[in-house]
Amino acid sequence: MYQPLECFSKNWIFKRNDPKVEPEDLQEIRLLSEQRAAQIWRDYISDEQVHPDHFTDKDWLKKTTDKAPITKLQWEKSWDSDQASLPDGFLAHFDAWGDDTTVFFCCHNELIFELKWGIFKRTWKTFLFLDNGPVLVGKKKKQAAQFHSNGWVNLLFRET
Template sequence: MYQPLECFSKNWIFKRNDPKVEPEDLQEIRLLSEQRAAQIWHDYISDDQIHPDHVTDKNWLKKNTTQVPSGKLQWEKTWDSEQTSLPDDLLVHFSAWGDDTTVFFCCHNELVFEVKWGVFKRTWKAFLFLDNGPILVGKKKKQAAQFHSNGWVNLLMRES
């Protein structure tokens, strides 16, 4: 179900001093096995595409009905700043999530991280070194977000 974080070729993102990921948080960041990642990707993201770059209008990510009105936000300015917390509008979007909510940071069908929402909120700057379209979803939650390398994030509501 999980594999050691050291198996991830870019595990350095979690071991930098800036942004600092505390050892107790690092232990809570779980890299899913490729098989488990593929299942989460299939269940939460797409059953026919393997990477965010390939999703089409048939996938929920691109449908107009899943886009939150005025739900395109700038994340990179906060990421570049001294502020450690997520941008306020992101926190509002995910306000229904408790700190113990299991979330999946989905980079592609073979690269998915599992972490608790409270840990993600503290370590989000490290995760966003992987900014080429990853999707953040919560287990059994409708709220989602897709981060883009241009510094923007789309706030989304998953379909049932």
């Protein structure tokens, strides 16, 4: 179900001093096995596409919704700043999530991290070294987000 973080080719992102991931948080960041990642990807992201670059207008991530008052916001300014927390608008989108909510940070169908929402909120800057379209979803939750390398994040609602 899991594999060691050392198996991740860019595991250096978790070893940096800036942003620093505390050892107790690092222990709770799990890299899914490729088989488990593929299952989560199919269940939560797409059963047709294997990478964010391949999403089409048929995929739920590309569909617009009127459920979110703000559908897009800038994450890069907060990332570049000394501010430790995620942008307020981002946090507001996920305000129904408790810190113990299981979340999946989905880079592609074979690369997914599992951790708790509280840990993601503390370590988000580390994860955004992987900003080429990853999708954040919560287990059994409708709210989602897709990060883009242009510094923007789409706030989404997952179809269930």
